[in-house]
Amino acid sequence: MGALRTVGLVILAISVFTFIALFGRLPAFRKTPVAFLHRVLWVYLPNGLAVVDNGWFGGRGVRCWTRSGSYVLKENHPLVLIFFTSLMVIGEIVFVPAAWPRLSSVHQFWVPIVITLPYVLLYKCVVTKSFITEDNHEEEMRRYPYDRVLFHPGHECSTCHFLKPARSKHCSFCNACVSRHDHHCVWLMNCVGANNCMYFISLLVSLSVMLIYGSYLGKSLLSESLEQLVPPDVKIAMQGWTTWINTWSVLVATYPRIGAVFLLMLMTAPLAVSFLAYHTYLIWAGTTTNETAKWTDWKDDVEDGLVFKTRSSLIFENPTAMDPHDRAWPVHTDQILVTDEDPPTEGCLLMSSSNCIAHRPGSDLPPDPRWKRLHSMKEVDNIYDMGFWNNLRDVMGFSVRGPISE
Ligand SMILES: [Zn+2]
Ligand SMILES: [Zn+2]
Incomplete structure (x- = not known):
């Protein structure tokens, strides 16, 4: 024990x-x-x-x-992928044959499906690349508009030598620019990006389902064995944590194949579920792992009172002509943000509307009332957040272009 x-x-x-x-x-x-x-x-x-x-x-x-x-x-090596796959294969070889004869026909129908799905999705995650190449670069440039907060137009990747599309990032492991870069996953030897994000989320769902379902089956089988091992009148006396832990330790020792894998599934299920919960949160917030780091930097600056906001309609005479690209995107904002210690002064000039850099000709000029100091991230618009369902559609590869009714 x-x-x-x-x-x-x-x-x-x-x-x-x-x-x-x-x-x-x-x-x-x-x-x-x-x-x-x-x-x-x-x-x-x-x-x-x-x-x-x-x-x-x-x-x-x-x-x-x-x-x-x-x-x-x-x-970019396969060690983690091999470890992860071996753990699944070994766990299944140990668990399934021992549990199979005791499973009802309903479970005998579902178990093979629940076991197979993660492998299929894992394979799709590994082989589906979201790389930006010369061939698809033009198309990728049209995938997302620049929000001019996290992503600004006009930046070139120093390795790939083309303009970085909005929401993309160069991955040094994959040695390529990745469309809608979320993170480089060592488990997959691949980046999670625009083309495999749907498989990645599905993989997390299938792993969570497999581990929870497996834990449930393991617990049911061990409880069933407990009923057979312990006479009903003894169970009344079985109270308290120590007795409970000891009883289950005996059970796991008596049925080591089901018991050990049951323990493993029970303890790794929260990992899969928390990863899934985190990615669901990212979809809800209309962001990616890569972008959360950038948003956190903005949040720190906002908390320090270093961010000022205005509307392009207040600054430019013809703001809609700023970027025709934006009109294809369902969420529109005309916010302009700058980071500075002091508010932009009157007569301040935007060096470049695309880069949103405020230039102050002289610090003795009074602050420009059109700029407002931000106190909360709620005042910042995230154009990539189109509401949970549309964000989900976007992640899953469905088109969301077109106006979104408020
Ligand atoms: Zn690149
Ligand atoms: Zn990568």
């Missing part, structure tokens, strides 16, 4: 470790213990080890680790 509790704790520790290592950097966890532990793991611990290594071994350990570590962390 003691050993089983240790196994349970080890699996729990691995789940927590994976969660912190993968998600700790997300802006959503800023200023939380998760972010702190992530820093401990990726910054303080390596730095501490480097100091010890320098003092004791003359830095040989770090040099050796940097070589292998840079391969593990920086190169």
